Structure formats: C-alpha cells, structure tokens
Amino acid sequence: xxxxxxxxxxxxxxxxxxxxxxxxxxxxxxxxxxxxxxxxxxxxxxxxxxxxxxxxxxxxxxxxxxxxxxxxxxxxxxxxxxxxxxxxxxxxxxxxxxxxxxxxxxxxxxxxxxxxxxxxxxxxxxxxxxxxxxxxxxxxxxxxxxxxxxxxxxxxxxxxxxxxxxxxxxxxxxxxxxxxxxxxxxxxxxxxxxxxxxxxxxxxxxxxxxxxxxxxxxxxxxxxxxxxxxxx
Numbered sequence: 001x002x003x004x005x006x007x008x009x010x011x012x013x014x015x016x017x018x019x020x021x022x023x024x025x026x027x028x029x030x031x032x033x034x035x036x037x038x039x040x041x042x043x044x045x046x047x048x049x050x051x052x053x054x055x056x057x058x059x060x061x062x063x064x065x066x067x068x069x070x071x072x073x074x075x076x077x078x079x080x081x082x083x084x085x086x087x088x089x090x091x092x093x094x095x096x097x098x099x100x101x102x103x104x105x106x107x108x109x110x111x112x113x114x115x116x117x118x119x120x121x122x123x124x125x126x127x128x129x130x131x132x133x134x135x136x137x138x139x140x141x142x143x144x145x146x147x148x149x150x151x152x153x154x155x156x157x158x159x160x161x162x163x164x165x166x167x168x169x170x171x172x173x174x175x176x177x178x179x180x181x182x183x184x185x186x187x188x189x190x191x192x193x194x195x196x197x198x199x200x201x202x203x204x205x206x207x208x209x210x211x212x213x214x215x216x217x218x219x220x221x222x223x224x225x226x227x228x229x230x231x232x
C-alpha cells in the first residue's frame with residue numbers, strides 16, 4: 001500500500017470514528033485516558049500567559065537567551081501554583097495555558113491569581129528586566145468548557161482557551177491583564193473597584209477599562225486593568 005493510500009484509509013476511518021467523552025470536575029482525569037478517541041470535558045476558568053516579544057528575543061539576542069526567558073516564566077508559574085489549584089500546560093514556545101481546578105477555584109479567584117501574576121512579572125521581577133530583555137507579556141482570562149485528550153501528554157481544546165489567548169494578545173503595558181465579558185459579569189465587589197486617597201479623602205474608582213477585540217469575525221468585549229495585587 002502506498003503512503004497516500006494509507007493516509008486516505010486512515011482519514012476515512014477517522015471521519016467515521018466517534019469521540020467519547022466524560023463530564024467531570026477533575027482536570028487530572030485526562031491523565032488516565034488511554035484511548036486517543038476518549039476525552040474529558042471540564043467547565044473551568046482558563047488563563048493564558050503570552051510572552052509577547054519572544055520573536056524579537058530570538059532575532060536580536062539568540063535562541064539561548066530565548067530559552068532562559070521561557071524557563072523563567074515556566075519556573076515562576078510552577079512555583080506560583082504549588083497549592084495544586086491549577087494545572088499548567090505549555091502552548092508553543094511563547095505561551096502557557098493555566099486551567100484552574102473547578103473544585104477549589106471560581107472565576108473571582110482566577111482573576112485574583114491573574115492580578116498577582118501581573119504584580120510578579122511587572123513589579124517583583126522588574127530589577128531583572130534588563131537581564132531578561134525587558135520582557136513583554138500579556139494575560140487573558142475566560143471561563144467555559146474545555147475538552148482534554150491524552151496523546152502521551154494532555155492536550156486541551158476550548159473556545160475559552162482561544163479567547164483567553166486572544167485577550168492576552170490585546171493586553172499591552174501598562175494593562176497587562178484582560179478578562180472576558182463573561183468573567184467581568186461574575187466579579188465580586190472587591191474586584192470591581194479600588195479605593196484611592198486624594199488629599200486624605202477616599203475615592204472609589206473602576207478597576208477595569210472596557211474595550212473590544214476581534215474573535216472569529218465578531219467584536220467581543222474585554223476588560224483590561226493596570227492594577228495588580230501584591231503576592232502574600
């Protein structure tokens with residue numbers, strides 16, 4: 001059988017195959033899958049962290065420096081989520097998908113993590129900015145259903161992941177963090193406003209700046225902020 005015939009035969013079989021899935025709240029259930037046509041579906045909050053200037057780092061400073069930058073983000077995320085409330089997956093060489101455990105983390109908690117990550121990368125690591133090429137990053141958050149398969153390692157699909165990624169692309173300094181309209185509608189009062197003191201007088205102001213972005217030929221709302229939360 002020729003290569004083309006084999007590919008066509010495999011494609012024909014796949015077109016008729018059914019993909020089985022199980023609804024669960026356990027993100028780690030994806031690790032137990034042994035059949036490529038089996039999957040799990042989880043409703044969760046998805047955070048996407050994008051290293052925005054990776055191409056420039058590779059071009060101007062070389063692949064070795066790019067590896068250092070990527071490893072910095074990877075290690076920071078791993079250390080940040082040691083409490084087990086999130087799972088981290090690499091998405092190419094310049095992005096990370098963070099899926100939150102729906103049993104312990106709601107959208108508000110996910111946004112707080114986003115604000116703390118913003119503080120970590122924009123302020124806590126500021127003294128190292130020159131050594132790491134003044135890294136540019138963006139964080140996007142959305143909530144929805146994701147489907148996971150296991151092909152030797154977990155792979156996740158979901159519109160909310162794609163939206164979070166697109167929102168992260170839209171976020172530019174000083175607004176490093178953006179959230180979808182759905183996430184914004186679920187925010188608690190403590191995440192909607194901040195209090196500033198002007199001449200000793202407390203004044204509340206909205207934390208979020210409303211904007212739009214293009215997603216699948218539609219204009220969607222997103223909300224960006226230049227605020228952050230210090231890490232404990």
